Amino acid sequence: MKFFVDTADIDQIKELLAYGMVDGVTTNPSIIAKSGLDILEVTKEICSIVDGPVSAEVVALDHETMLAEGLKLAKIADNIAVKVPLTWAGLQTCKVLSDQGIMVNVTLCFSANQALLAAKAGATFISPFIGRLDDINLDGLELIDDIRTIYDNYGFETQILAASIRNANHMSECAKIGADVCTAPPNVIKAMANHVLTDNGLAGFMADIKKAGIKIL
Numbered sequence: 001m002k003f004f005v006d007t008a009d010i011d012q013i014k015e016l017l018a019y020g021m022v023d024g025v026t027t028n029p030s031i032i033a034k035s036g037l038d039i040l041e042v043t044k045e046i047c048s049i050v051d052g053p054v055s056a057e058v059v060a061l062d063h064e065t066m067l068a069e070g071l072k073l074a075k076i077a078d079n080i081a082v083k084v085p086l087t088w089a090g091l092q093t094c095k096v097l098s099d100q101g102i103m104v105n106v107t108l109c110f111s112a113n114q115a116l117l118a119a120k121a122g123a124t125f126i127s128p129f130i131g132r133l134d135d136i137n138l139d140g141l142e143l144i145d146d147i148r149t150i151y152d153n154y155g156f157e158t159q160i161l162a163a164s165i166r167n168a169n170h171m172s173e174c175a176k177i178g179a180d181v182c183t184a185p186p187n188v189i190k191a192m193a194n195h196v197l198t199d200n201g202l203a204g205f206m207a208d209i210k211k212a213g214i215k216i217l
């Protein structure tokens with residue numbers, strides 16, 4: 001499973017790159033707004049340090065403007081994935097951009113039917129939002145499972161990019177289901193390393209190292 005980092009924070013991306021934990025980056029208008037940076041400039045900088053796909057989202061609602069925005073975003077770098085919302089205008093834009101060989105990430109997916117439409121429109125990635133479904137007492141992971149079944153039934157090549165990941169458990173559950181990619185905030189990726197028994201075990205080893213005076217260097 002590929003790890004994308006859901007942030008526009010350059011320092012955090014660089015930190016995770018050093019651990020081999022960054023196969024790509026995703027942003028959205030809320031992430032860009034939070035960064036306080038210019039969308040074109042920050043996206044260009046991210047593309048210069050990350051080899052994998054970098055998702056940058058259009059801001060228009062109509063197809064013509066979305067397409068113009070998508071083409072402008074795609075010019076930033078070869079690894080741009082243009083992110084469009086799962087609306088009819090977004091699907092139309094997805095089809096046109098995909099036909100031109102541009103990667104497209106269809107976002108704000110909350111149902112299996114929406115994911116089926118995105119695959120038909122040639123999406124490179126479909127982004128189902130797990131956490132926001134959980135927020136309204138629906139089952140986000142069940143949606144990932146349903147999409148996996150549908151895509152496998154028909155051999156769709158659209159990659160399932162599980163998004164709105166809120167905790168480390170979401171990551172391992174998505175990996176068990178077979179999501180192609182998970183995009184998560186840096187703190188969630190870091191939390192995957194945590195286990196109380198690792199902490200306790202290390203404390204025990206350290207006590208014995210001190211008692212026995214064990215040295216390697």
Ligand code: G3P
Nearest residue numbers: 006026131132163164165
């Ligand atoms: O990739 C989409 C993601 O950023 C949404 O996450 O936590 O705002 O639902 P969240």
